[in-house]
Amino acid sequence: MIQLYNIFKTYNGKIPALNDISLLIKEGAFVFITGPSGAGKSTLLKLLYRWENFDSGQVLVNGMNIAKIKYTKLHLLRRNIGVVFQDYKLLPNRTVFENVAFAKEVVGASTKTIRFKTLDSLKKVGLLDKRDSYPLQLSGGEQQRVAIARAIVNSPKILLADEPTGNLDPDMAMEIVRLFQSANERGMTVVFATHNHDLVAKSKYPFIMLNRGSIVRS
Numbered sequence: 001m002i003q004l005y006n007i008f009k010t011y012n013g014k015i016p017a018l019n020d021i022s023l024l025i026k027e028g029a030f031v032f033i034t035g036p037s038g039a040g041k042s043t044l045l046k047l048l049y050r051w052e053n054f055d056s057g058q059v060l061v062n063g064m065n066i067a068k069i070k071y072t073k074l075h076l077l078r079r080n081i082g083v084v085f086q087d088y089k090l091l092p093n094r095t096v097f098e099n100v101a102f103a104k105e106v107v108g109a110s111t112k113t114i115r116f117k118t119l120d121s122l123k124k125v126g127l128l129d130k131r132d133s134y135p136l137q138l139s140g141g142e143q144q145r146v147a148i149a150r151a152i153v154n155s156p157k158i159l160l161a162d163e164p165t166g167n168l169d170p171d172m173a174m175e176i177v178r179l180f181q182s183a184n185e186r187g188m189t190v191v192f193a194t195h196n197h198d199l200v201a202k203s204k205y206p207f208i209m210l211n212r213g214s215i216v217r218s
Helices: 040-048 070-077 096-105 112-126 139-151 172-185 197-200
Strands: 002-011 017-024 030-034 057-062 082-084 159-160 189-194 209-213 215-216
Touching: 002 040, 017 040, 017 209, 017 215, 030 040, 030 172, 040 057, 040 159, 040 189, 082 139, 096 112, 096 139, 112 139, 139 172, 159 172, 172 189, 172 197
Parallel strands: 030 189, 030 209, 082 159, 159 189
Antiparallel strands: 002 017, 002 057, 209 215
16 A cells, blocks of 8 residues: 655755655554654655655555656545645635535535535534534634544545644544544554654554654554
8 A cells, every 4th residue: 555665855955854764554554653753754744645755765655656656647646645734724714514525626526426425524523513614613623623524525545644633632632543543444544643652552553653764663
């Protein structure tokens, strides 16, 4: 599902971000990427949906060599990947329903499909009753649940989470982890980046620990 071979990545050609990273994440897995701030967690995730490029090595996602994908074909990679960020990235002038529906609109789904899948996705995260609310009317945990609903509405094969609990209290953080667990139980491969060691310790899932761009434990 996800394969990295000898990945090196620097910023401005001199600041090391990833140093000789090789790993395999199998289809249907749930894996934590952990380590302190600046360890390379976010950079690693960004490579997987080619938000950033790398200097050398090889990255395969769903059997696609992402370095060889033309910019005009990137949608073929990203349509199978859902991404959840720490800062939610919701559109403040759109309702909860409209924020989630937008992800269906960009793939050209029919109006009937958009409505059905959006309501189903909101139901999965427990926010059906908030569908007409706006993001700023919601708590941080609720906003993150909207972001998760948006990420799963297209039923992606891979779900990437970049510090999705970083702004939340411990109880809400565990609730967010449970939503990712549910997505994983429905067949999605989950890669969850966090510096929260308690979340990792309380889980049953494997982890990969980064420090200064290198894998130091797994």
